[in-house]
Amino acid sequence: MPEFRVDVAHDIAACAATVALQEETWSGDVVVPPQLMLAVVHNGGFVALGYALEDPRPAGFVFGFLGIYDFHFRHHSHMLAVREQYRGSGLAKQLKEAQRDHCLDQGIEVVGWTMDPLEARNARFNFGTLGAFTRTYHRDFYGAMPDRLNQGLPSDRIYVEWPIGHDRTYKRLRGENTAAALEDAEREGVGYLLRAEGDHPGAVAQVGASHLLLEIPQAFQDLKARDAKLALAWRIAARAAFERAFAEGYAAVEFLRSANGRCAYLLVPQPRREPPIDTDEQ
């Protein structure tokens, strides 16, 4: 496993060093200009780059900015990428830990970001490795996107929340209290809100149980390249399942895998959130 150094960016050269990696990951159409990144860094945001020893090109980077959500300051993480050859190395976690440290120093308790709910690897990383959760679904969040990961489908996103000060998060990052296997959940009788039937999504079931599984394809980008119509069917089915569950107060809190690579979100009902206080009300 290569060793990495994580450098926090403070100048334009460091921000500019992310551009080639942004282009490589998403293509040039959605690149964040380094001048904007630097302005964000100078205003409470965060950019860090990971370098493998003896490789002058960045192996990964993370970029986020300070924001307000639900009346609270929060850090919004806009981009995270690890160069293909360094995936599976632990660098992504190192970058997120650096971002977490920056936010904790600022007194920020939650880092948020959006992700495509059908990207199994990202889900495994966000929910399994980091201990994040989601309770919010956005249809076609960015509209039509031209880049190689997103083109051809509505850009639906789940909004991921990462409570960085929680004990559960610390444990996850230390590799403790890891998620159960999907087979264990099935053995315990957890039912499916959405389940694959062969390659295809099945019908979306009713909610109501204390735990529910929502299956997604193992390799969505491969599926999309192979069969665009089927990829769209998964987009629509997962959208219906998430929206139904979130409307009933569920959150997705884990992403479980089976020995043969099948994978599913685990959904549980959340305590109801109080509506914000209406200050105009007399």
Ligand SMILES: CC(C)(COP(=O)(O)OP(=O)(O)OC[C@H]1O[C@@H](n2cnc3c(N)ncnc32)[C@H](O)[C@@H]1OP(=O)(O)O)[C@@H](O)C(=O)NCCC(=O)NCCS
């Ligand atoms: C997202 C990204 C930064 C994560 O980095 P990474 O090095 O791939 O992440 P890790 O290997 O640490 O974690 C990925 C997890 O997904 C698992 N995984 C890999 N392929 C998978 C698949 N097809 N299905 C399910 N899980 C998968 C890995 O085994 C690992 O889980 P584990 O630690 O429980 O074994 C990187 O993949 C990337 O740059 N992707 C492209 C850019 C992108 O999508 N960014 C958005 C991030 S929200």
